[in-house]
Amino acid sequence: MSAVYIARNKEVAARMLGDELMIMSARDSTLFSLNATASTIWQAADGRTPLAEIVERQVCKTFAVDPAVALTDAEELVQGLSQHGILKVSNTPIEEGP
Amino acid sequence: MIAMVREMSNTALRLGIPLGVQLDLTYRCNERCVHCYLDHDDHGEMSTAEIKDLLDQMAEAGVFFLTISGGEIMMRRDFFEILAHARRLMFCVKLKTNAVMIHEEEADRIRELVVESVQISVYSHRAEVHDAITKLPGSLKKSLAGAKLLAERGVKVMFANVLMRENFGDYQGVQALAAEAGAEYTVDPTITPMMDGDRSILNLNIERAELEQVFRDASLLGMSTEEFCAPPAGPMDEVDAMETLPCSAGHTACYISPYGDVYPCVQFPLPTGNVRTTKFIDIWKHSPQMKEVRSITMADLPVCSTCSHGGGSCSRCPGLAYMEGNMRGPSSQDCEKSYARTGVETAGMKLRQHAHSAVGLVQIQCSTQPSGMHQAALA
Numbered sequence: 001m002s003a004v005y006i007a008r009n010k011e012v013a014a015r016m017l018g019d020e021l022m023i024m025s026a027r028d029s030t031l032f033s034l035n036a037t038a039s040t041i042w043q044a045a046d047g048r049t050p051l052a053e054i055v056e057r058q059v060c061k062t063f064a065v066d067p068a069v070a071l072t073d074a075e076e077l078v079q080g081l082s083q084h085g086i087l088k089v090s091n092t093p094i095e096e097g098p
Numbered sequence: 099m100i101a102m103v104r105e106m107s108n109t110a111l112r113l114g115i116p117l118g119v120q121l122d123l124t125y126r127c128n129e130r131c132v133h134c135y136l137d138h139d140d141h142g143e144m145s146t147a148e149i150k151d152l153l154d155q156m157a158e159a160g161v162f163f164l165t166i167s168g169g170e171i172m173m174r175r176d177f178f179e180i181l182a183h184a185r186r187l188m189f190c191v192k193l194k195t196n197a198v199m200i201h202e203e204e205a206d207r208i209r210e211l212v213v214e215s216v217q218i219s220v221y222s223h224r225a226e227v228h229d230a231i232t233k234l235p236g237s238l239k240k241s242l243a244g245a246k247l248l249a250e251r252g253v254k255v256m257f258a259n260v261l262m263r264e265n266f267g268d269y270q271g272v273q274a275l276a277a278e279a280g281a282e283y284t285v286d287p288t289i290t291p292m293m294d295g296d297r298s299i300l301n302l303n304i305e306r307a308e309l310e311q312v313f314r315d316a317s318l319l320g321m322s323t324e325e326f327c328a329p330p331a332g333p334m335d336e337v338d339a340m341e342t343l344p345c346s347a348g349h350t351a352c353y354i355s356p357y358g359d360v361y362p363c364v365q366f367p368l369p370t371g372n373v374r375t376t377k378f379i380d381i382w383k384h385s386p387q388m389k390e391v392r393s394i395t396m397a398d399l400p401v402c403s404t405c406s407h408g409g410g411s412c413s414r415c416p417g418l419a420y421m422e423g424n425m426r427g428p429s430s431q432d433c434e435k436s437y438a439r440t441g442v443e444t445a446g447m448k449l450r451q452h453a454h455s456a457v458g459l460v461q462i463q464c465s466t467q468p469s470g471m472h473q474a475a476l477a
Contacts, residue, residue, distance in 0.1 A: 011212040013190030015162040017109050017117075022162055024190050026212045029254070031102045 006054075006078055006087050007047030007094040014042075025084045032086065037063055038077055045087055047094030051078060110160070110350040111343075116382050118163035118351040119156055120364050123149070123180065125169040125356055129196055129232040131219075133262050133302050135292045136169065143356040146176040148374065150183050152354070155378040157187040167194035167364075169356070178207050185211045192217065194258075197244030198237055205247035215254040218245050218281070221264075223271030231264055245279050255281040261312065262289055262302040273317065287312050288431055291421045293367050303431070309438040327439050331409030339397035339408070344416045348391035352382065362391050366417025368425070391416070394426060401428045405445035407436040412444070 008014075011026035021039035023032045034042060037059055044054045055074045060067050081087040088094055110117035124143055125136045144152065156164070164184055171177055172195060184191055191213045200208070208216065218241055222228040228238035249255050257276040259269055269285060276283040287309055291297045304312075312318060319326050334342060343349055348362035348370075355361070358373040360381045370388045371381030382388060394416070397403055402414055405428070413436075418429035428446025436444050 010185075012188070013162065013214065014188045015157070015160060017106060017115065017160060017162070018113050020109070022106060024214065029214060031106075033102065033106075 002091045003050035003052065004075070004078070005047055005049070005090050005093050006041070006045040006051055006082075007090075007096060008042060008045045009085055009088055012086050023086055025086055028084075030084060032081075032084070037065075037073075038081075041074055041077065042081070042087070047088070047096050051075065106162070107346065107350050113160075114383065115160035116156070116350060116352055117161065118165070118346070119161045120165040120167055120351075120353045121149075121152075121156075122167050122169060122354070122356050122364070123171050123174050123177065126173045127168060127170040127196075128173065128198055129170065129234045129237060131221075131232050132264065133231070133260060133289045133299055135290050135299070137292075137294070138169065141357060143174075144358050144374070146179060148358070149176075149180050152358070152373050152378060153180070153184050153187055153189070155373070157189065159379045159382060162190055163192070164189035165192045165194060170199070171195050172199040172204065178204075178211075181208075181211050181213070185213075190214050194219075195244075196232070196237065196241055197248070198234070198240040200244030200247060202247060205244070205251055205253070208248060209251040209253055213253065215256055215282075216245075216248055217256045217258050217284075220245075220257040220259055220272050220275065222268040223275045224268060227265050227268055231262075242275070242279065245281060249280045255279065257281050257283050259283065259285045260289070261285060261287045261304050261308075263304060264302070266304050266308050269312075269318075285312065285318050288435070290365055290418065290431075295421065297421075300431075306434065306438055309435065313435075313439045328411070330406040330411045330436070330440055330442050332406050333404055334396055334408040336397065339403050340395050342396040344394060344396065344399070344414060347416060348388050352388075354378075360385070362388065363417050365415060366391075366420055366425075368417075368420055391425070399426050399428075401445050401449055406442060407440070407444050411440050412436045 013024040015022050019036050021034040021042060023034060040058050040062060041054055044058050051074060052071055055071045056067055059065065059070050059074065078087055078089055082089045107117060125138055126140055127138050166181065166184065171193060181191065193213055193216045195216060195218060197218045220228065220241060221231045225238040229235055245255050257272060259272045261269060273283050287304055289300055289303045291300060313327060314323050316323050347366050351363065353361045353364040354373065360370050360373060361367050362370065368387050368391065370385040373381065396408065402408055405412065412432060414432045415429050416425050418431055419425055419427045422429060428444065430446060430450065433444040433446040437447060
């Protein structure tokens with residue numbers, strides 16, 4: 001199975017509000033609230049680190065969850081955020097613009 | 099979406115976060131609108147570096163919704179540098195402009211920087227009316243051209259239509275223009291006093307009968323006329339009144355002038371501090387004036403807490419009340435609106451009628467009393 005790379009879409013608006021991350025999609029002005037786990041993934045989405053590594057190093061370490069379950073959940077989350085234009089997803093590293 | 103924004107506001111309120119800020123970059127403007135509440139001289143605007151630093155501070159403080167306004171924002175040559183910085187900080191940005199200076203290049207740049215929306219002032223579908231209000235010949239044509247360029251690029255555009263005597267009959271024409279341009283439409287029937295307290299422009303406000311007409315036009319309300327104009331529900335329950343805040347000003351929102359002055363709201367010119375001398379977050383958290391605004395609940399409003407409109411048919415603005423002399427008092431303009439909605443007088447209106455008749459009595463007494471007693475009787 002090939003690695004999945006994720007990058008934050010710079011077209012969104014985002015801000016931490018307490019322990020939640022508020023994100024507004026540029027595409028349709030839809031507002032999302034990400035919990036602490038999802039926020040961790042979004043913030044680590046640098047386009048260079050594979051999702052599995054983000055989950056292992058950031059999510060499992062911080063939230064003490066089972067790696068396999070966490071990765072499945074993360075893939076589902078990433079798919080959803082990608083559909084709303086919040087994350088870019090690719091099987092190769094993603095070049096970040098200026 | 100609305101429910102989620104409300105939830106965000108509740109969280110921000112609980113955590114003491116300034117969720118929304120309006121930042122005016124300049125009071126300079128290429129138009130001279132007859133109803134404008136600003137003077138258009140530059141009294142020492144913040145520099146590019148000062149504004150960027152302020153934006154950094156605001157992002158750190160948790161500001162999410164950023165409205166960039168003026169004056170005319172494009173009068174600042176560094177406008178796009180400021181906007182780009184704001185977007186790098188991931189604010190949800192709304193722009194307010196007259197769009198007169200938006201050409202292909204500016205529209206492309208605004209599209210690239212991805213703002214939430216651009217609000218454009220449009221006063222009439224007739225150039226002679228719009229241009230007479232802005233005092234800039236050709237301004238309607240230019241504003242509409244700017245709006246079209248933005249809409250063509252997929253930028254969300256909203257036409258803001260302030261109603262006054264000069265253009266009251268034209269709002270349906272502006273609505274049609276907005277529909278044609280693919281823009282949303284919002285109407286504001288209130289002319290506000292100038293920020294320096296000058297109330298002379300209030301004579302531009304539409305008449306009561308016209309206000310009643312606006313409040314019965316379902317196309318403007320976003321709800322049924324019956325619901326919007328329903329009789330007042332009675333004063334707010336005492337317990338609710340102790341927990342209900344007059345509005346978001348100073349609680350989850352504030353306004354910053356081009357000179358760095360921080361106010362609870364653009365319509366609430368109570369000085370609370372200046373970011374040139376004090377960190378934004380310190381003004382927000384520790385300013386005695388902000389704390390005073392925050393301490394006020396509906397129960398603390400001596401007149402409005404007794405008013406039958408307190409249960410929902412009043413949109414009292416504490417800033418307008420402040421500009422009338424008492425931030426805990428009623429706002430006569432909002433009393434007028436409540437009356438226009440329901441046909442039922444507000445407690446503020448009754449109080450004013452009583453005060454007028456009392457003044458009349460005092461004036462009669464005054465002929466036989468020294469002025470000191472006259473003043474005491476008025477108080």
